[in-house]
Amino acid sequence: MKIEFTQREQELLTHKLKEYLNNELNCDIGQFDAEFLLEFISKDIGVYYYNKGLQDAQELFKSKIEMVTDAIYEIEIPTEFSGR
Numbered sequence: 001m002k003i004e005f006t007q008r009e010q011e012l013l014t015h016k017l018k019e020y021l022n023n024e025l026n027c028d029i030g031q032f033d034a035e036f037l038l039e040f041i042s043k044d045i046g047v048y049y050y051n052k053g054l055q056d057a058q059e060l061f062k063s064k065i066e067m068v069t070d071a072i073y074e075i076e077i078p079t080e081f082s083g084r
Contacts, residue, residue, distance in 0.1 A: 003042045003050060014038050 005013065014034045021027040021034075029037070076082060
């Protein structure tokens with residue numbers, strides 16, 4: 001799966017890369033090089049952030065499901081079949 005950005009997002013991210021490299025590393029790169037760097041980061045590094053985001057979302061979802069399950073258990077009326 002390829003991470004894709006809109007043209008506006010790509011322009012903003014490219015600008016941020018150029019600005020960071022210039023300010024922090026005193027390295028001035030052109031637009032073309034910045035676009036290639038963004039493509040590399042998106043393709044080869046971005047997948048790790050993407051997967052981490054999915055894992056975090058899955059953990060959040062599990063936690064919310066547990067909360068719902070607990071809330072349902074709390075309002076359950078005990079019967080001879082409920083085991084309570």
